[in-house]
Amino acid sequence: MKELEELTRDIREKLPRLKNSIKAERLQDSKNNCWRIFMGGIFMGTTSNNELSKYVVKHINDDEIKLNNVMEWINIIHEGDRYYFFIFKELYYRLFEFWNLSNPYLKDQSPELITFLHSLIKTKQ
Known part of the structure; x- marks a missing residue:
């Protein structure tokens, strides 16, 4: 949904604390618990490191706009x-x-x- 993306972007611009957020997306075909890591909407890389994955996953819901x-x-x-x-x-x-x-x-x-x-x-x- 394009409107949701634009709205989310505008809210993040107006609320700086939401700009540099950490997000992770689990790779759907991954059997090794691999994650794509994003910071401030910028792709940072992938990881299968369980400790890092746990840290990032913990912060996913803290990042969503409420x-x-x-x-x-x-x-x-x-x-x-x-x-x-x-x-x-x-x-x-x-x-x-x-x-x-x-x-x-x-x-x-x-x-x-x-x-x-x-x-x-x-x-x-």
Whole structure:
């Protein structure tokens, strides 16, 4: 989903602590527990080192964009708007109306919510 990728990229740009994150993807055809390692979205290499793999896997979920990150991002992109309070209130209302609270991750939310949040990027550029 292109919108989710663009939204994720914009949130990471606005929240620097999410930029230099470590991610790992397990190679699907791997019988030796091999992982591809990414740092800040840049491919760093592969490893089958179990200790490194355990460290990286532990940090995968810490790296995913969650509800609190989206709320902070909304606050940042609308900071300084003339009608900040009213915009902020309406955006949070819409966010909580559509966010599936049983799952904290942005990537697992509905396409309608992703499209709505993505539209906020387009209006601020």
